[in-house]
Amino acid sequence: MDFDVISPKTREALLEAMDACQDKKYRFGAGYTDLINDLNANPQEDLTVINLAQLQDDVFSNITEDDSGLHIGALVTAAQVLENEYVQTHFPVLWEAANSVASMQIRQTATLAGNICQASPSGDMSCALVALNAVCDIINTRDEMRIEPLANFFRGVKKTSLAKYEILRSIFIPKNIQYNIKSGYVKIGTRVSMEIAILSVAYHLQVDEKNIIAAAGIAIGAVAPTIKYTQTACEFLIGRSLYEIKDVVLENFSSQVLNYATPISDVRASAWYRTTVLENVTKIIFD
């Protein structure tokens, strides 16, 4: 493995480096938990790695809270997400997803944006963020910013909407509109640790004082080429009482979720298994 490394320390230097690499093959490196494996498996010649590990930029590196919600920098690690009290209190789905990433050692270095930009259909934090209606903050080499809902950001297996001259800077999660939440991440796999989801379900429901669902976000992972936001299933829940979701209503909800699943059979599980377990999981969310 042989590549050039550029280690920008400021945002300006980063954008310059990206600009200078427009005619070359380049990759971003931050936590290196996926990149090194990838380069070992697919050796590339004349590659430049823009190393983000030394970048000093608050937007890239910090978690900040404002009136509208929470901003999480691209370089925030899974371990930092886990330590954040706002995430713990308001977004349990994200906390549980971050806690299920690989192992404790890997979580110390794996970054949020790394998890997202791999665009794996089984990305844990990505799945939780889609359920949370997260929005991407993207900048380009001219320092212009664009925003895009995360669900649209994913375009296929290992494909995102990022252009070569762009970089994901941070993720925004809108504030909860209700105090009461039912929020969690179900990851199906063989091992407790060091596992990649065979399938996953992220749910984030907000209910009012009368237990009426006021907002719902449900995303499913590893059952389609991208993580899917189950729009109609979410809409189906709005306005219903939490206690009403059983029997026929539950069956109906479940089939709404399953409509978004187009699983494949691979070495880890068959399509039958993925579909069956997805159906089973949708039914235990409300237990």
Place this chain on the structure above:
Amino acid sequence: MNKNLKIIGKSTPKLDGKERVTGSAVYGHDIDLPNMLHGMILRTKYPCANIISIDTSAAKALEGVACVITAADVDVNMIGYKRDHPILKSNTVNCNRDEIAAVAATSKEIARKALSLIKVEYEVKQGVYDPFEALLEASPTLNERGKGLEQFGNKNMAESFHYEHGDLEAQKARSKVIVTKRYETSRVTHCCLGTSNITASYSKLDGSLTLWASTQVPFLYQRDIAHALKMDASKIRVLQPIIGGGFGSKLDMHPFEPICALLSIQTGKPVQILYDREEEFLASPTRQPMVIDLTTGADAEGRFTFREVKIVLDNGAYTSWGATTPFVMMQTYSSLYQVPACWFQADAVYTNNPFAGSFRGYGNPQATFSIETNIDLMAKELGIGKDEIRLINANYKGEITGQGLHFKTCGAQPALEKVIAESAYKEKINRGDTGRYRRGIGLASMLHVGGGAKIYRSDGCGTRLKLDHYGYLTIITGSNEIGQGSETILAMIAVEELGIPMDKIKVINTDTDVKPWDVGVHASRTSFVAGNSMLGAVKLIKEKLSKEAMKLLSIDAADFDYKDGSMFSSEKEIKIDKVVREMHFGSNELCQVEYFYEPPSSFQDKRFMGDVSGNYAFASQAIEVEVDTVTGNVKVMDVWVSQDVGRVLNPVGLQGQMEGGIATGIGFALTEEMIYAEGKLINPSFHGYKLLTSMDMPTVHFFPIETYDEAGPYGSKGAGEAPLIPTAAAIANAVADAIGVEFFSLPISAEKVLKALATVKENQLV
């Protein structure tokens, strides 16, 4: 046996523990010799093909490449247990790990590049991946060197074992219940954390070859390398760096090892070959996948009447030691519990799959899975408790089994009783949970050799002891350490018997030029055989010390006590180092002894009858599982294990063996499986191959049974393989108890469980 022991029976840290945990241990991967080249192997692209041509010219022309070899460049013998395996393949390739060419280059990158420049033209053939298909008349001959037709009446049969005792038909006639099932076990692999490695250094000056190799059997290995390369065995020196996991995988010599030697011979430079993880999955040994057709019977009281079993082993393309696993399995079928009649047939059949090797348990986990599942089925049919039927039939002290195994001590019944009581088996069985999570409990027992196994001309071990005039003891043992902790046991014996402190003991066990003969690490034999050899040597050195000490103390007769580096006789005391100094510089005599121990076991006759081991180990496990009916995942909650170890030598080491074995057993039962598509491995990584981690481990409650067998050092028995042998069987029985569905194939994956639950649900609806 009840004498007060100083250190035996007390937890003692492993001698190599500090190096291992601080990272200072030198593994084969850490060896770096001057001018060393890096070797790599080109493996076949197809599992079954004719090779039309091999063109290495572009690879040879690459700068930095020192040599490229193919079969055409070397004069070597066939390798493997049946000598049916070419080191480098020339006309045909027969499985997906086949070696076609090898390169040595100044860097790994250049070596990799060189491999990509070798052009091989293939004529792809349809392979045979199912052993039953291979047995058909119409199948092609899968190994041209196989002698199956002459020896066993089928061209694709690599090895065959038959055993029987008792009157099968009479026992069938008196059976109240007869259960027949087909069991299938999967292909799993050892997953040693240290991948396969070798460094070879050939001297063109004197024709000597030094190998830094992670073998378990250095002297057999020396002989195998010599045979492969047509060299004198004594020209080959085998050095063993610290080994990153053995578990049976390093019993056979594999092609990469003579290949590395050949690269060094050709270049005159040291050459190193290291596998990466993918190559390790692809090309290191596996456990034998088996199809076992088992019929068993019991009479109205639940007493076993007979076992009739036919086993087909997928031998793969070549024959390794793995083909001899039926030798161990037949003991389990003939002698685990009291069995009046047994008929056993096992055939290893060539296929175009990779060849299997030896793996901790050596066929016994597969055999035990089938027997113990059948026992539960018979108990159910007879309406007898699953614990009760096992107790009725348990092996006993003094028993000589149908095969001639003589159980001079036997902890089978106490082990069963212990796990039944400790697990609260009676209260937990048949709980009939109906919610999302369903608990179940299962029982299984095992029998394994505990005092070596007489399969080679000698099952012995030599020991040399050297006491220096500073009071330090050097133990030079033929046995070797592959992580099992036996060298620590030898040092503990020295502390116990000679009163020399642990920090004044050195164990030398890594160099075939220095150490005496030993057959190697296998069959749970090392602490037993090397321990007895050590005790023999200790007796001799005590005689020497005693003679000199009596002279120095001017006493005629004395029975010395050895403590804290000194010898005591009534009121008198003398330091050991002083005795040795007087011996060396006064009497001009070295304080050295050597001893050879050969176990009292005997060879089995042609019918496989005989008392093959110095003693026998027994164990039972009760395992509680929780099945998640939403996902099909089976979680192992608690394992209660009780094992007849004769006597506990090092409790912390023994606990480690228990936990490690059980971890492997759980993987075999639930998650591990090498998946092949038309002979090609499709999950060669820890991503796709589900080796469990420490996070998945249940609590292991261990209750040793001490039967003080006089054959073993301090009454001990071999313990290394046993803990994984009954695990899969107990888990299968526990899952059946939890959800009411039996499983006859391993692994019991989440998908299989969910399918079974779906079928039950459908049947209920009908």
